[in-house]
Every structure is written in C-alpha cells, then in structure tokens.
Amino acid sequence: MGEDQGGRIRILGRETLSDGWFRLEKVTFAQDGGAPQEREVYHNGVGAAVLPLDPARGTVLLVRQLRVPAMVNGDGPMLVEACAGIVEGDDDPAETVRREAGEEMGYRLRAVRKLFTLYPSPGSSAERLHLFLAEYGPEDRVAEGGGLAGEGERIEVLDVPLAEAWAMVETGAIMDAKTVLLLQQVRLDRPLISR
C-alpha cells in the first residue's frame, strides 16, 4: 500500500472489478487520516493521435467512425476525429501514429511533430494520450485506408479545408476533445491558412 510524497494519501486497497477489453479497478484510499473513500479507475491504455495538415492546400485529414459511447449517449453513432490508435506495449507513439495513419487513412505522414501528452479524462480514466501534428500531400495517399476489417473497423477518410473543419467544431459536428485541441493548435501555428 502506497503513500504519496507528503504522506497525506494512503492507498488502502485495490480491487479489479472487471477485466474485459480494458481493466476497471476500484481504489480505496484515505486522505489526511480521514475516512476511507473509493474511486473507480478505467485503465484504458495509452493512446496516440495525429492531425495531418497539407500546408499547400490548407486541408486536414480526419476520420469518421462508429463510436459506441457517443451512440449510447445519443450523440452518435458516428464521430469525426483525428486519426488515433492504441499504443501497444513499449511502442514509440510516433510510430503508432504513422501506422494508424496508414491503416485508417491510407496516408504516409511527413514532418511528424509531438505536441503534448495529456490525460483526456483524469477523473475516471488512467489513459495517457500523446498528441501529434504532421504534414501530408495528395501524393502521400499510398493505400485505401478504412481501418482493419478484421477488427470490424469501417473508417471513412475526410480531406477537408481547415475552415470547414473549424466550422464543424462550431456546429457540433466535431465533438471529440483531442480533435478540437489539435485543430486549435493548427489555428495558433498557422493563422494565415486557418480562416
């Protein structure tokens, strides 16, 4: 059982509630010697996402796919997002986004640039998400894309002007947090081609 550096938080117990696709754990802890408290933690892995920009045409690549959580919330069933994937084991997140860009979009990436590593939903999820920008051009389309049919993926690729992508954020057609963040970063970095 652990304590934090100040010794004020003591972990009293850790219990696996479910161990399916990812693991759901219940953590029991006490703060400042107080009463025990519980939190559920979903260990949904390490992710990596990339927004490829074509600086010459002022376009970005996005993917549209079935997202069951959005569907059961009544917002889906399809979400428009930046291309993303789960980082397996000790894989390099930059390699993960190159691989996912090939599988999901059929594009090879250039000038892959790391931005941040973020907790997308730290209240209940242990996921760490690595965010990248990249560049592409029409000549970098090297395959069909669409995702891995064996995993049931049917991914549509969108090659859209930045202004159109931003309008989709404003109308609610894009609701995915990492995607909004990446589009905002492009608007900060490239104000002249963003409007």
Ligand SMILES: Nc1nc2c(ncn2[C@@H]2O[C@H](COP(=O)(O)OP(=O)(O)O[C@H]3O[C@H](CO)[C@@H](O)[C@H](O)[C@@H]3O)[C@@H](O)[C@H]2O)c(=O)[nH]1
């Ligand atoms: N069988 C099964 N498949 C699942 C389950 N949950 C997800 N999958 C499938 O597993 C595959 C994972 O595909 P990736 O491309 O590697 O990941 P992702 O779903 O795009 O996830 C990425 O984006 C998420 C949303 O931002 C991130 O949460 C995640 O960490 C990752 O970065 C998808 O086909 C997805 O439908 C499940 O419970 N059961």
Ligand SMILES: [Mg+2]
């Ligand atoms: Mg994916």
